[in-house]
Amino acid sequence: MPHTILSYSDKLFTPSESFIPRAYHAFETLRPLFIGHDRKGPTPPGFEALELGAFHGGLGETGFKQLGLVGRELRETLAHFNPVAIHANFGKSGAYALPIARALKIPLIVTYHGGDATKTSNTKDSRLRVYNRRRQALWDEAALLLPVSDFIRRELLAKGAPDEKMVVQYNGVDPEKFTPGEKENVLLFAGRWMEKKGIETLIRALTKIDPAILSDWRIRLLGDGELKPKLLPLLEAAGVKAELPGWIPADEMPRHFEEAAIACVPSNRAASGDAEGLPMVCMEAMFAGCALAATAHAGIPECVVDGETGYLVEERDADALADRLTKLMSDPAATRAMGEKGRARAMEKFNLNIQSKKLESLILDAARKAGTIS
Numbered sequence: 001m002p003h004t005i006l007s008y009s010d011k012l013f014t015p016s017e018s019f020i021p022r023a024y025h026a027f028e029t030l031r032p033l034f035i036g037h038d039r040k041g042p043t044p045p046g047f048e049a050l051e052l053g054a055f056h057g058g059l060g061e062t063g064f065k066q067l068g069l070v071g072r073e074l075r076e077t078l079a080h081f082n083p084v085a086i087h088a089n090f091g092k093s094g095a096y097a098l099p100i101a102r103a104l105k106i107p108l109i110v111t112y113h114g115g116d117a118t119k120t121s122n123t124k125d126s127r128l129r130v131y132n133r134r135r136q137a138l139w140d141e142a143a144l145l146l147p148v149s150d151f152i153r154r155e156l157l158a159k160g161a162p163d164e165k166m167v168v169q170y171n172g173v174d175p176e177k178f179t180p181g182e183k184e185n186v187l188l189f190a191g192r193w194m195e196k197k198g199i200e201t202l203i204r205a206l207t208k209i210d211p212a213i214l215s216d217w218r219i220r221l222l223g224d225g226e227l228k229p230k231l232l233p234l235l236e237a238a239g240v241k242a243e244l245p246g247w248i249p250a251d252e253m254p255r256h257f258e259e260a261a262i263a264c265v266p267s268n269r270a271a272s273g274d275a276e277g278l279p280m281v282c283m284e285a286m287f288a289g290c291a292l293a294a295t296a297h298a299g300i301p302e303c304v305v306d307g308e309t310g311y312l313v314e315e316r317d318a319d320a321l322a323d324r325l326t327k328l329m330s331d332p333a334a335t336r337a338m339g340e341k342g343r344a345r346a347m348e349k350f351n352l353n354i355q356s357k358k359l360e361s362l363i364l365d366a367a368r369k370a371g372t373i374s
Contacts, residue, residue: 002031003373005363006078006086006106008097009034012049013041018250019171019280020089021047023111026356030363033081036093037061050077065130068099075103084372085109085143085363091116095134098141107143107370109363111169114277114298115196117147117155121272139165143366146359148277149299155275169359172352173283180289180343181258183336185217187325188260188290190253190281193225196274198266198295203231204318205266205325207238213329214240222248222256257288261335262328265294265304268315278303286346291338293324303350309342 009020012034021044024032034049043049056064057071064070078100086101087109088094094110101108116122116131126132139145139161146169147153153166191197199221206219219242235242248256257263263285269275278299285292286303292310294300295317306312311324328335367373 002027002029003084003367004033004081005030005367006081006083006097006100007032007034008036008086008088008093008100009090010036010038010093010096012036012039012051013043015041015250017089022174022352023171023356023359025172025174026353027360030084030360032087033083035078064099065096068134070099070103074100079104084367085370087111087363089113091122091135091138092131094138094142095131098134098138101141106372107366108138108141109144109146109366110138110142111146111148112152112156112277113148114152115272115274117152117159117277118269118275119273123159123273136160143370144362146362149302151275151299151302152277167362169362170278170350170355171280171283172355173280173287173346173350174352175287175347178254178257178284178287180339181255183261183289183339184259185329185332186220186260187217187262187264187329188220188222188256188285189264189266190222190248190256191265191279192223193227193231195227195270196267196276197223197225198268198297198315199223199225199227200231201266201268201295201316201318201321202264203234205321206240206242207234208318208322209326209329211239213326217329218243220245220256220260222246253284254288257285257290260285260288260290261332261339262325263288263290263292264321264325265292265300266321267295267297267300269297276300283346283350286339286342286350289336289339289343291328291335292342293321293328295321303346304342305345309338309345 055074055077085107088097089111145166193199221242224247267276276298282303292304294304295315296312304310313320
């Protein structure tokens with residue numbers, strides 16, 4: 001009989017965060033029970049979820065979040081499942097989960113994904129925000145902190161997180177879901193049209209590429225966001241034609257990567273301090289055999305090997321990105337060879353089956369050390 005762990009995400013099953021339930025894909029000894037407050041999507045098949053709002057005491061959700069109050073009904077309800085640990089995704093959810101870990105006397109493991117470790121709003125001192133005022137206690141009391149890249153580990157370390165508690169735990173991609181297809185001359189961008197994703201750098205780079213080279217390629221820019229109305233006129237003014245299908249459901253994404261020979265990930269740190277951890281699209285593209293044109297931002301250099309599986313340029317350098325994209329577009333055979341090397345590297349470093357088993361092992365070790373599993 002598997003042991004139960006509580007998986008805390010305050011916003012349950014947000015469509016853009018499907019990597020959270022997927023991380024438990026290969027668990028055998030542990031079984032997650034998802035807990036949180038704000039349901040954003042259906043419970044994935046094979047999992048169970050519990051919305052906590054109905055179990056709080058007189059001060060309700062506010063008392064739980066702001067004051068850390070864990071009432072008797074909530075404590076007894078969760079204790080009924082005999083959890084051996086609690087795993088929180090994102091620092092803020094870790095702060096909310098801390099009082100539950102205390103009340104149930106179980107170890108807390110927190111995964112940091114990106115902006116939760118880099119945004120100024122999360123790293124500054126503040127008594128007004130729950131995460132900020134509990135941050136030191138969270139780091140002191142958590143059994144493990146799991147940054148999704150070494151970049152995030154270094155960011156946390158610079159802010160005072162204990163190095164001895166940190167283990168880099170990459171997210172993983174299902175190698176059977178993202179596979180190379182019949183490659184076409186397609187350049188793909190997949191992401192929100194927002195500052196952190198660097199879409200403006202890509203748009204400006206496209207306007208600098210020789211139209212004769214671009215004419216042999218289809219430019220496919222997926223996603224929506226606040227920058228789209230500002231950036232589309234730049235493409236139109238330069239005469240760059242692009243496919244703009246908008247937001248794509250997660251189950252349709254593999255098809256786009258299968259077709260694309262090049263994937264562009266031009267991310268950069270935003271003015272707010274927000275940064276990537278290691279973009280899932282980098283790993284998904286590599287599994288699908290795409291060559292990468294990306295920035296040396298955050299954890300991307302831990303994924304992309306410059307000159308071998310793609311090219312890296314500095315953040316916001318549209319000229320350099322245009323140059324590397326020109327190289328990739330001008331030599332499709334070499335570009336496809338880079339994509340093949342990328343898939344081999346992804347299979348070794350970012351295989352979901354391997355990463356999921358590693359996560360289970362880390363949580364099991366924490367539970368054994370805490371004495372919740374004999």
